[in-house]
Amino acid sequence: MDLKQCTTEELQGELARRVEAEKAPMPEVLFNPDYTNLTSLCKEYLRQVAKNQDTSDLQHYIFEAAIEAAYGRNVWKWINGKH
Numbered sequence: 001m002d003l004k005q006c007t008t009e010e011l012q013g014e015l016a017r018r019v020e021a022e023k024a025p026m027p028e029v030l031f032n033p034d035y036t037n038l039t040s041l042c043k044e045y046l047r048q049v050a051k052n053q054d055t056s057d058l059q060h061y062i063f064e065a066a067i068e069a070a071y072g073r074n075v076w077k078w079i080n081g082k083h
Contacts, residue, residue: 017081027071027078038065 003011045058067075 020081024078024081027075029070030072033069035069038062038069041065 006014041058041062045055045062048055048058067079
């Protein structure tokens, strides 16, 4: 993004968004996490390991499923707001 092409309003809006993101509290672990998707992905991962198949994609999906199981799907809004 070329800052010279942004309007003052756009820059102020982005700055305000970043300030608000800094204020957002860190999400808390869910009281009753749902590990269904995580368990399913882990089983598939082990099946692929047993067959000597590539598991690189599944490793990424397992990470995402673990984060979502513990914190809920909305956790990505908080995470993306920090980057």
